[in-house]
Amino acid sequence: MPAWSKNYQVPRDWPHRRNSVLKRAGHQCEVVVDGVRCPNVATQVDHVVNVAEGGGHDLSNLAAICVPHHAVKSKGEAARGRARAPRERRDPEKHPGLL
Numbered sequence: 001m002p003a004w005s006k007n008y009q010v011p012r013d014w015p016h017r018r019n020s021v022l023k024r025a026g027h028q029c030e031v032v033v034d035g036v037r038c039p040n041v042a043t044q045v046d047h048v049v050n051v052a053e054g055g056g057h058d059l060s061n062l063a064a065i066c067v068p069h070h071a072v073k074s075k076g077e078a079a080r081g082r083a084r085a086p087r088e089r090r091d092p093e094k095h096p097g098l099l
């Protein structure tokens, strides 16, 4: 569990909301890339605006999502959550031509 999700709580009727979102999406991932909707079967429900970033649990903030896309999105959110922490040390490489 990432630290930012320590206080993560879902509403009591989460399973119901989750089912509603999946049903609304026709059990298809709602992620759109380059105007094309992901064809994968959605088995998870994602917060469009992450809870840690102020998003709610309303159906309007929920979207059906496939496992790979959820993994990608969660990774990005975790990265943003760490944004204020010292970054990984990686000195910029100087281009030999600019020396």
Ligand SMILES: [Zn+2]
Residues within 6 Å of the ligand: 029, 030, 031, 038, 039, 040, 065, 066, 067, 068, 069
């Ligand atoms: Zn997807």
